[in-house]
Amino acid sequence: MKTIYDVIVIGGGVIGSTIAWHLAKTKRKVLLLERGRLGQEASSAAAGMLGAELEMNEPGPFFQLCLESRSMYPTFAQELLEVTGIDIELTQxxxxxxxxxxxxxxxxxxxxxxxxxxxxxxxxxxxxxxxxxxxxxxxxxxxxxxxxDGNVNAALVARAVGKAASLTADVLEGTEVYDITLTNDDVTVHTALQHYRAKQIVLANGAFANRFLSALHMQPTLxxxxxxxxxxxxxxxxxxxxxxxxxxxxxxxxxxxxxxxxxxxxxxxxxxxxxxxxxxxxxxxxxxxxxxxxxxxxxxxxxxxxxxLPTRKPLIGAIATNPRALVAIGHFRNGILLSPVTATIITSFIEQQEQPTHHLAFQP
Ligand SMILES: Cc1cc2nc3c(=O)[nH]c(=O)nc-3n(C[C@H](O)[C@H](O)[C@H](O)COP(=O)(O)OP(=O)(O)OC[C@H]3O[C@@H](n4cnc5c(N)ncnc54)[C@H](O)[C@@H]3O)c2cc1C
Structure with missing residues (x-):
């Protein structure tokens, strides 16, 4: 084992890549592990709607979260264009x-x-x-x-955040995580060829997260x-x-x-x-x-x-039993819409900043 990372992010979809990029911007040493190619799963498949109002059935923190993330999109799109040269085709x-x-x-x-x-x-x-x-x-x-409401080209968002992560963090594609060992002192992430150590991990592997939830003392209900x-x-x-x-x-x-x-x-x-x-x-x-x-x-x-997830809403934040493990999972039909706000929430958890009340509703 060589480098000890500040944070290892597992899963290189829009959620994991945006988180890795945002964390790397805080000067932390970040490793993003993706078992195949960045963006290969749900993120590139999505229709790309920013349906903050379309998809909502009731008022509450989730509606607020969706409106907040939608409002972040113009700046998010502009920053991705400047950093990666990729236009995500934001259309309002x-x-x-x-x-x-x-x-x-x-x-x-x-x-x-x-x-x-x-x-x-x-x-x-x-x-x-x-x-x-x-x-x-x-x-x-x-x-x-x-x-x-509006839309973006989801495949281009996945490509852009993947490129932004690659420019700022260590990114390993073709690297499947098999297991996670969590202690009070650090976290070890096991892959076929290497073990990687970090102070914290973020689980962001989409529909495949159940595999690791027990290791994080959570029910595998995804x-x-x-x-x-x-x-x-x-x-x-x-x-x-x-x-x-x-x-x-x-x-x-x-x-x-x-x-x-x-x-x-x-x-x-x-x-x-x-x-x-x-x-x-x-x-x-x-x-x-x-x-x-x-x-x-x-x-x-x-x-x-x-x-x-059973609540039909994502879980975003540190787990209750050990702040070394954070999750950003369960984005269901709205992960493209919610990627900017999710990365912001995870980053402020790691920076130990105070969260607005409606963000805390998604804490595991
Ligand atoms: C048909 C469809 C239409 C959609 N339309 C919209 C829409 O219009 N608007 C919207 O906002 N959202 C939409 N979504 C939802 C959105 O696509 C998802 O919520 C979002 O892509 C989830 O992102 P993610 O990064 O969590 O997951 P994913 O994109 O699935 O990424 C997870 C990554 O983790 C990797 N991984 C898994 N296991 C491991 C492991 N053990 N080790 C390393 N890596 C691993 C996978 O290979 C994958 O790349 C749609 C989804 C679908 C399927």
């Missing part, structure tokens, strides 16, 4: 959530009411306004317009929720101008004119296979929302594994 073009039944319309009106009262930007639009905004959309009962996605190119010169979301699906326009369609939710699956029924579900959603898209070109399909 809003999200339109459709009501395809009367019942959904009335529940969305309630959503608008509580979100407005808690700092949200959503407003309810009647059906004729929706038709005016996006003429290709089929019949609706109205919907909500979330002006401040599950994987597989999502299938596909990409289409509308025919002619048609361009979708904003993200559209229906009850179970979304359509996210990208800068090249293509649209990402997602996503299935398949609980307890670690498979990376696209299936006939999964793709049929997504294509059915396209035809349902955009009846004229029959001639759109099918470009590609892929899958990703979302990390889900």
């Amino acid at each position: 073009n809003g999200i339109l959530r459709l009501a395809q039944t009367e019942a959904t319309a009335s529940s969305l009106q309630k959503t608008v009411a509580w979100q407005k009262a808690h700092g949200g930007s959503a407003t309810f639009l009647p059906a004729e306004y929706i038709k005016e905004l996006e003429p290709t959309i089929g019949n609706t009962y109205g919907g909500i317009w979330i002006a401040n 599950t994987s929720v597989k999502g299938q996605l596909l990409r289409i190119l509308p025919h002619g010169s048609y361009q979708l101008t904003r993200t559209i979301s229906s009850a179970h699906h979304y359509f996210v326009p990208k800068r090249d004119g293509s649209i990402i369609v997602g996503a299935t939710e398949e609980y307890n699956s670690f498979s990376h296979t696209n299936t006939v029924s999964g793709l049929a579900q997504l294509l059915g959603a396209v035809q349902d929302v955009f009846p004229d898209f029959g001639e759109a070109t099918f470009l590609s399909s892929w899958t990703g594994l979302r990390p889900l």
Whole structure:
């Protein structure tokens, strides 16, 4: 054993890479260990929505956390561009959530009411306004317009934070962690070829975190929720101008004119296979929302594994029994959105700074 690191981060998705980069900026000696290639799992698969309001069902610390992280994105994108030269394609073009039944319309009106009262930007639009905004959309009962949500290119975010981490920290790809030994004095991380010692570790290995939770005195309650996605190119010169979301699906326009369609939710699956029924579900959603898209070109399909905890919210912070171990896990459907704020929280835990109350709600 040679170097003793200040912090070892396990897992090089958007969460682990952003944390490693932020910690290295505090002049700590940081090692990031990734079993394959940086960003190879959920992070590069994601649709890239910054759905801070779209995905929320109730007020509280999680809603606050999502709004906070969304507000960090312009600076995050600019800094990544300056440090890595990679443009993550931040597009602040809003999200339109459709009501395809009367019942959904009335529940969305309630959503608008509580979100407005808690700092949200959503407003309810009647059906004729929706038709005016996006003429290709089929019949609706109205919907909500979330002006401040947006999207990024998730694969580019994963690449950019991975590059930023590589420029500032020691990064080892192709290095799988097999075990962690935690004592009151330090932490040892075991890989096939080497053991690495550090003062602290951060577990950030997405849907695969269960393997180490017992070693950190935590219940291994994380599950994987597989999502299938596909990409289409509308025919002619048609361009979708904003993200559209229906009850179970979304359509996210990208800068090249293509649209990402997602996503299935398949609980307890670690498979990376696209299936006939999964793709049929997504294509059915396209035809349902955009009846004229029959001639759109099918470009590609892929899958990703979302990390889900029983609370459906992430755990971010030091574990109660030993402050040498921190976790940043369970970001489920919002890990791209939440990567800047997650790295900020972990960094301030390690720097022993005071946390705002709503951050403490996510402490393990
Ligand atoms: C279909 C789909 C659509 C999504 N859409 C959105 C969206 O629109 N907006 C949004 O905000 N979020 C979205 N998400 C969620 C988002 O992708 C995840 O929450 C986020 O990527 C989780 O990041 P992570 O770094 O925790 O996990 P991952 O990206 O999975 O990274 C974990 C890393 O740890 C590595 N690893 C695992 N075990 C070990 C080990 N033993 N040793 C070393 N390394 C290890 C893995 O190889 C992997 O690279 C979506 C996810 C999916 C699947």
